[in-house]
Amino acid sequence: MSAAAAPADDIAELKAAVEALRADQARAQARIAELEGALAKQRETPVAVAAAPAPAPNAIVTTAAPVGSEPSRLSLSGDMRVRYESNFGVAGARNRDRGVFRARLRAAYAVNDWLTVGGQLATGDPDDPNSTDMTLSNFDDDLQVSLDQAYIRLTPGDLQVHLGKIPQPFMRTELVWDGDVSPQGASAAYTADLGGVKVKATGLYFLVDESVAGPDSRMIGGQLSVQTPPAPIQAELAVGYYDYALRSVAGGDAGDFRSNLFAGGRYLSDFNLLDVIAALTWNGLGEKWPVRVVGDYVHNYGAATDADTGFGVDLLVGRASKPGDWRFTYGYAEAETDAVLAAFSQDNTNIGTNYMQHTLAIDFVPQHNLVLNATYYRYRQKDGVIGPVDWQNRLRLNFLVNF
Numbered sequence: 001m002s003a004a005a006a007p008a009d010d011i012a013e014l015k016a017a018v019e020a021l022r023a024d025q026a027r028a029q030a031r032i033a034e035l036e037g038a039l040a041k042q043r044e045t046p047v048a049v050a051a052a053p054a055p056a057p058n059a060i061v062t063t064a065a066p067v068g069s070e071p072s073r074l075s076l077s078g079d080m081r082v083r084y085e086s087n088f089g090v091a092g093a094r095n096r097d098r099g100v101f102r103a104r105l106r107a108a109y110a111v112n113d114w115l116t117v118g119g120q121l122a123t124g125d126p127d128d129p130n131s132t133d134m135t136l137s138n139f140d141d142d143l144q145v146s147l148d149q150a151y152i153r154l155t156p157g158d159l160q161v162h163l164g165k166i167p168q169p170f171m172r173t174e175l176v177w178d179g180d181v182s183p184q185g186a187s188a189a190y191t192a193d194l195g196g197v198k199v200k201a202t203g204l205y206f207l208v209d210e211s212v213a214g215p216d217s218r219m220i221g222g223q224l225s226v227q228t229p230p231a232p233i234q235a236e237l238a239v240g241y242y243d244y245a246l247r248s249v250a251g252g253d254a255g256d257f258r259s260n261l262f263a264g265g266r267y268l269s270d271f272n273l274l275d276v277i278a279a280l281t282w283n284g285l286g287e288k289w290p291v292r293v294v295g296d297y298v299h300n301y302g303a304a305t306d307a308d309t310g311f312g313v314d315l316l317v318g319r320a321s322k323p324g325d326w327r328f329t330y331g332y333a334e335a336e337t338d339a340v341l342a343a344f345s346q347d348n349t350n351i352g353t354n355y356m357q358h359t360l361a362i363d364f365v366p367q368h369n370l371v372l373n374a375t376y377y378r379y380r381q382k383d384g385v386i387g388p389v390d391w392q393n394r395l396r397l398n399f400l401v402n403f
Helices: 005-043
Strands: 061-063 074-088 098-112 113-124 145-154 160-164 184-192 197-209 217-227 231-248 272-280 292-299 309-318 326-335 356-367 370-381 392-402
Touching: 160 197, 197 231
Parallel strands: none
Antiparallel strands: 061 074, 074 098, 074 392, 098 113, 113 145, 145 160, 160 184, 184 197, 197 217, 217 231, 231 272, 272 292, 292 309, 309 326, 326 356, 356 370, 370 392
16 A cells, blocks of 8 residues: 555545435434424323214213323313204295304313212203203303203212213104203113113102202102113114102292193193104115104193193214214104103203104314304294294204314
């Protein structure tokens, strides 16, 4: 090797060593960035949100705990709905348009594996048990908010018990039970799986009105329901009996008595309701397009009138739980004057009982937890005892956000 070649070789080795050191430094910086990112993720506490079905979501979302720790015992969920409503079609009466708002916030805390406490805050008139809606009016007054539910839930094995102002425990339609009614008292439900067929027995003791000086108003009711596996056709049957003893009405008002026969400060009928619900769901068009038919029949064995029966039939095509879903609904219902207790039945229109009603609805889910809905009601009194007998129209456009 010549003397001139030696320095050149040394320079080449030094350059190679520098490049190796730079490569090691780049790998070290990349590893540091990776570790810092992992540490930041472990420090976060994200909220895991599950998409909720429309129109009345009960899905619970939980706050996720840091990696390596126990899951959070607190769960939160809720919804907000903004509505445009148009009422029209009664001869000689003024058409009415209005804006309506609803907000609900639910929380539950698991004290242990079998004991949970929970509640729900909701907008709406505290004196109206079957609505959480607020009309946007009154010179921009603040909205009313009340404690709509507050309960203790016990879950020993397959038994579930609720105490307090509790969620609705029964399989239902709007014919007998409005979706906003939260009974107060105690319920118990036991579910058994018999070879894929689910059998559920539910009981409710409902404290309707307590009297200081006289007898109370209460309801004792029960329901037995059966549900077959989902594919290809799922069948459901529920038979319930609700025995009301309405001896005190001091806590009620005209908005509770509504269209039932009421005079002299008391109901003229007793309310002993047999309620039979049957449903069939066909999944032959795929999971996105189930076809469901629901029928509900109710008879009041305590009525003081022969206007004691009601029924409803609904056809639903599609689902409304995932982005891109569509659901189409048609329903028809009739309820005679004392077929049901109007205080707790549907309030989709201004007629609580003694009505004939058609319902058309379309639901679309553009994004997770967002539902767009249009619902049209065409309805009238069945026998024309009170008010107009013309067919009336109500259109609702709903924007619903679940969280």
